[in-house]
Every structure is written in C-alpha cells, then in structure tokens.
Amino acid sequence: MPAITAEGLTKVYGSRGQVVRALDGLDLTVEEGTVLGLLGPNGAGKTTTVRVLATLLRPDSGRATVLGHDVVKDAQRLRQEIGLSGQYAAVDENLTAAENLWMFGRLYQLPSATARQRADELLEQFALTDAKDRVVKTYSGGMRRRLDLASALIGRPRLLFLDEPTTGLDPRSRFGMWEVIRELVRTGATLLLTTQYLEEADALADVIAVVDRGKIIARGTADQLKSQVGGERVEIVVRRPEDLAAAREVLGRQSRGEVTVDEHTRRLTAPAEGGTQQLVEVIRVLAEAGVPLDDVGLRRPTLDDVFLSLTGHAAEDAAATPTTDEPAPAGRTS
Amino acid sequence: MTATAPPPGRTGGSTVSDTLVVTWRNLKRIPRIPELAVFAILQSVMFVLLFAFVFGGAIAVEGGNYREYLMPGIFAQTLAFASATTTIGITDDMQKGLVDRFRSLPMARSAFLTGRTIADVAYNAGILIVLMLSGLAVGWRVRDGVVEFLAGFGIALLFAYAMSWVGVFVGQLVPTVEVGQQVAFTVVFPITFLSNAFVPLESLPGWLQPFAEWNPVSTLTAAMRELFGNPSPPAGSSFAAEQPVLMTVIWCVVFVAIFAPLAVRRYRDTSK
Numbered sequence: 001m002p003a004i005t006a007e008g009l010t011k012v013y014g015s016r017g018q019v020v021r022a023l024d025g026l027d028l029t030v031e032e033g034t035v036l037g038l039l040g041p042n043g044a045g046k047t048t049t050v051r052v053l054a055t056l057l058r059p060d061s062g063r064a065t066v067l068g069h070d071v072v073k074d075a076q077r078l079r080q081e082i083g084l085s086g087q088y089a090a091v092d093e094n095l096t097a098a099e100n101l102w103m104f105g106r107l108y109q110l111p112s113a114t115a116r117q118r119a120d121e122l123l124e125q126f127a128l129t130d131a132k133d134r135v136v137k138t139y140s141g142g143m144r145r146r147l148d149l150a151s152a153l154i155g156r157p158r159l160l161f162l163d164e165p166t167t168g169l170d171p172r173s174r175f176g177m178w179e180v181i182r183e184l185v186r187t188g189a190t191l192l193l194t195t196q197y198l199e200e201a202d203a204l205a206d207v208i209a210v211v212d213r214g215k216i217i218a219r220g221t222a223d224q225l226k227s228q229v230g231g232e233r234v235e236i237v238v239r240r241p242e243d244l245a246a247a248r249e250v251l252g253r254q255s256r257g258e259v260t261v262d263e264h265t266r267r268l269t270a271p272a273e274g275g276t277q278q279l280v281e282v283i284r285v286l287a288e289a290g291v292p293l294d295d296v297g298l299r300r301p302t303l304d305d306v307f308l309s310l311t312g313h314a315a316e317d318a319a320a321t322p323t324t325d326e327p328a329p330a331g332r333t334s
Numbered sequence: 335m336t337a338t339a340p341p342p343g344r345t346g347g348s349t350v351s352d353t354l355v356v357t358w359r360n361l362k363r364i365p366r367i368p369e370l371a372v373f374a375i376l377q378s379v380m381f382v383l384l385f386a387f388v389f390g391g392a393i394a395v396e397g398g399n400y401r402e403y404l405m406p407g408i409f410a411q412t413l414a415f416a417s418a419t420t421t422i423g424i425t426d427d428m429q430k431g432l433v434d435r436f437r438s439l440p441m442a443r444s445a446f447l448t449g450r451t452i453a454d455v456a457y458n459a460g461i462l463i464v465l466m467l468s469g470l471a472v473g474w475r476v477r478d479g480v481v482e483f484l485a486g487f488g489i490a491l492l493f494a495y496a497m498s499w500v501g502v503f504v505g506q507l508v509p510t511v512e513v514g515q516q517v518a519f520t521v522v523f524p525i526t527f528l529s530n531a532f533v534p535l536e537s538l539p540g541w542l543q544p545f546a547e548w549n550p551v552s553t554l555t556a557a558m559r560e561l562f563g564n565p566s567p568p569a570g571s572s573f574a575a576e577q578p579v580l581m582t583v584i585w586c587v588v589f590v591a592i593f594a595p596l597a598v599r600r601y602r603d604t605s606k
Contacts, residue, residue: 089431109440
C-alpha cells in the first residue's frame with residue numbers, strides 16, 4: 001500500500017475578490033520508503049499540498065490517505081505518525097533547543113524521561129549539543145532549520161514532510177541540510193519534500209513530481225524527466241551581444257527544437273539530436289559568419305529545461321511576484 | 335476548562351498534561367522577554383504618576399483621597415491591557431508558523447490556547463503584586479480584612495482570565511502583529527477610559543453614563559474598591575452599579591463562555 005494517496009484534491013482561496021486555485025485536481029502517490037520531491041515555482045501549490053496531507057488544511061474536494069488514515073476523518077490518529085518541518089523554523093525562539101525538543105516530545109505524548117533522552121539523541125545527531133542550552137533566538141538560520149527538523153523527528157514519525165527545507169539558507173547551510181536529509185533517507189524514512197530548487201530535487205528525491213498551478217504535470221525519476229525533453233543540447237555563449245540574433249538563426253536552422261536565449265548571459269541553448277556532429281557543424285558555421293564565441297559545449301538537459309518544455313514557461317516566471325527585473329539564475333548549474 | 339471534550343476516536347493526548355506543557359512553555363518565556371513585563375509595569379506606573387500628580391488635584395472624590403480611589407482603576411486598566419499582550423503573543427505564534435507545528439502534533443486541540451490563558455493568569459498575578467506594592471508607596475491602602483483582600487485579588491485574576499480568552503480569540507483573527515497591536519489598543523483604550531477607573535461617573539455626559547456603568551472595567555474597579563475598602567462614590571442605581579462584585583463575576587463568566595468556545599473552534603478550523 002502506498003504511504004500517500006491523494007485523488008483530485010482541490011482548494012480555492014478567496015480573498016478580496018480574488019480567487020486563487022491553490023489546488024486544482026491534484027493526484028499523488030508516494031510509495032513507502034521512498035523520497036518524493038514535489039517540484040515547482042512559488043505559488044504552484046506545493047505548500048498547500050503539504051498542509052492538506054499533514055492535516056492542517058481541509059481540501060474543498062477530493063480525498064487523501066496518509067499511512068492508511070484519511071487526512072480529514074482520522075486526522076488525530078495520523079498526527080502521531082507524521083512529522084512536519086515547514087518553510088519557517090517553527091520553534092519557540094525564547095526557549096532553548098533542549099526545551100523545545102522536550103516540549104514537542106511531550107506533546108507527541110512521550111513520557112518526560114523518554115522525551116529528554118530522545119531530545120539528547122537528536123541534538124547529538126544534528127550537531128546542536130553544544131548549543132542546546134542557548135535560547136534559539138541566538139541561533140543562525142542553519143541551526144534553526146536543523147532544530148526544526150529535529151523537532152519534526154522527535155516522535156519517530158513514519159513519514160516526514162519537509163516543506164522547502166533549504167529556502168533562504170546560504171549555500172553552505174544548504175549543503176549541510178542536504179547531508180542531514182540524505183542521512184534520514186539512508187535509514188529508510190518515507191519523505192515528501194517540496195522545493196523550488198531543481199538541483200535539490202535531483203539530489204535528494206527518488207521520484208520527482210512537477211507541480212504547476214495546483215496540478216501535477218509530470219512525474220518520474222530525474223532521468224525519466226530529462227529524457228522526456230529529448231537528449232543532449234548544444235549550448236553556446238557568444239562574445240558580443242549584437243551577435244545574439246545571428247547565432248540564434250544558425251542554431252535554429254541546425255536543430256528542430258526551440259532555441260532558448262538568455263540575453264543577460266549571452267547564452268543560447270538548443271536541442272542537439274545530432275550530438276557531437278551537430279556541435280562541430282554549429283561551430284563551423286558560426287566561425288564562417290565571424291561570430292566569436294566565449295564558450296561552447298554539449299550538455300544533458302537540466303530540470304530547468306524540463307520545466308520549460310512541460311509548462312511553456314520558465315520556472316521563475318510562474319512566481320507570484322511579477323517583479324523580476326533580474327533574470328534569476330537559480331538552479332542553472334549544469 | 336471549557337470546550338475540551340476529546341473528539342471521538344482520538345488516541346493519546348491527555349488534555350491535562352498537554353495543557354500543563356503549554357502553560358510551562360508560556361511561563362518559561364516570561365523571564366526570557368523581560369521587556370514585556372517591565373514595560374507593562376512601567377506603563378501602569380506612568381498612569382499612576384500622571385493621574386495622581388497631574389490630574390489628581392482637579393478630580394475631587396467624595397469621601398476620600400484620589401490616589402486611593404485611583405489605584406483599583408489602574409489595576410483594572412492594566413489587566414484589560416494585558417489582553418493586548420495575549421493577542422500579540424498568539425498572532426506572533428501564528429505568523430512564525432509555530433501554531434502550525436502545534437496543530438500538526440497529536441495533542442489535545444484546546445491545550446495550546448488553554449495553556450496560554452493559564453500562564454497569563456500567573457503572569458498577571460505577578461504584575462498585579464508589583465503594582466500593589468507601587469500603590470502602597472503612593473498612599474494606596476487596603477482597609478478591609480484579609481478575606482476581602484483575597485476576594486478582590488481573586489476577582490481581578492478572574493477578569494484577567496476572561497480577557498485572556500478574548501485575546502487568544504482575536505489573536506487568531508488578525509493577520510500580523512502590527513495589526514493585532516492596533517486592534518487591541520483601539521478597542522481597549524476607550525473601554526478603560528469610558529469607565530470609573532480614573533474619574534467618578536457623575537462627571538461623564540449623561541448619555542455615556544449607562545455604558546460606563548455597565549462597562550466591565552467599571553464593575554471590576556468598583557468591585558475592587560469595595561473589597562479593598564477604598565473610596566467608592568455611588569455610581570447610579572443600576573444593577574451593575576449596586577452589585578459590582580456580582581456583576582463582574584457575571585461578566586467574566588459570560589466572556590469565557592463566549593470567547594473560549596469561539597477561540598477553540600477557530601483553532602480547530604482547518605478550512606483556511
């Protein structure tokens with residue numbers, strides 16, 4: 001039996017005359033012992049999905065079962081078996097780490113001594129032992145997230161929800177969190193993780209479900225999703241911005257897919273079914289046309305390309321805030 | 335407490351122990367944010383000084399000295415303002431996502447709020463003691479027996495408890511701490527001034543008097559004056575004016591009976 005089954009979940013928010021379809025018929029299955037990465041831009045419905053599955057929000061329609069419990073009818077029973085770590089570090093800033101963990105342990109109905117013992121184990125596991133008697137107010141962002149995750153684990157949940165566990169963290173703390181999450185995965189935990197970082201889903205999840213506008217629009221392993229958008233791509237960076245148009249035309253002639261152009265970085269990308277042969281051809285034609293290049297190469301498609309080909313818009317474009325004067329290069333590592 | 339009946343089919347989650355854990359949490363926080371208590375007390379002391387020394391000369395109180403008349407009013411005002419602190423505290427917990435964590439735990443649904451209101455009573459008892467000591471310093475006295483004094487103290491805490499339930503309800507409705515602050519002060523400020531806390535009711539315009547007479551802040555102030563043996567000029571012939579102790583108890587019961595179920599229902603509501 002799958003750990004999570006959701007069928008046709010919908011949730012509509014209305015505020016000040018604006019109707020937002022946060023969930024629009026979302027279906028989802030997560031197998032026990034696997035990590036599902038829910039990938040999508042801001043406002044796609046990731047957090048709403050987690051809130052429904054973690055019993056915090058009742059869907060308008062549709063139904064969901066988590067670990068065999070209906071998320072609405074058996075909510076209280078389900079709460080004993082899940083852990084939730086959200087976008088904010090939801091711990092009490094005015095308590096110490098040890099006090100926070102003891103408190104949450106007690107509220108998971110552990111006896112006081114057991115809660116204390118479990119808290120000590122987790123503090124050790126998350127490298128917080130030295131800071132355990134300091135009030136959380138004095139913690140760094142990374143430490144708070146680790147404590148938040150430890151709080152979600154205090155009741156030994158069978159299933160863990162991680163809602164954007166690394167959003168807002170600096171790269172170092174982010175990789176630290178990845179290590180912690182990988183360690184959890186090694187112990188066989190079932191995990192539902194949401195992220196807007198494409199590389200994060202790639203690094204942590206067994207299966208990735210892409211969410212857009214309240215629906216799952218694609219699902220598969222990272223490799224399956226990548227093969228869905230075809231094989232390799234040819235990528236060139238022209239030296240002079242004025243050559244962008246000419247280079248685009250050359251690439252367009254050479255490949256059948258769509259050419260994407262990033263004017264900011266002067267980078268052009270296009271599908272390259274012909275592989276190396278096509279790359280050589282592109283270089284030759286551009287050299288004849290007198291277009292100097294800064295960089296050129298073949299690369300496998302990234303999840304960014306997946307998003308673009310599935311939704312017709314870039315991941316960043318779907319964000320709720322339309323103010324993006326700088327093209328954010330998030331997840332653009334290849 | 336009210337509205338703590340466990341839902342059918344729930345497992346685990348002892349209401350009493352969960353409530354105690356949350357109470358512990360809220361008490362533990364108090365010394366970690368000393369500014370909160372310090373400024374609550376300073377604000378009240380400021381009112382004592384303002385009224386006792388600035389307006390005191392202009393306000394005549396039948397049968398006694400103004401400072402002795404004033405202090406129970408200050409106590410009532412401080413406890414009414416404490417509901418603003420509760421509102422802000424709950425809004426802050428909601429904004430920081432802490433309420434989501436509590437709601438995701440297999441704990442008694444009412445414990446998060448009930449624990450807060452119990453801790454508030456302890457907090458307000460502390461504030462009240464400090465204020466009473468400052469009152470003694472400016473000439474306030476307890477003139478009746480120990481039993482009456484304890485009754486007066488008890489009724490003040492009952493009022494604080496009722497106000498705390500209003501606070502936990504309102505705290506869940508407002509979107510941000512700043513709005514919570516505005517709402518609380520906009521409501522609490524006029525209520526404490528449209529009362530007998532600082533001035534005898536006869537000095538108010540006639541059309542305002544019935545409101546001021548029935549105002550819970552007035553009945554509490556009059557109740558404390560009566561129980562502490564402080565000057566308490568007659569304030570009309572309504573039931574509220576003649577039976578301030580009884581009326582205050584009725585008010586508190588009514589407030590808890592309305593706001594505790596509303597607050598718990600709102601907390602349990604997962605439709606938003």
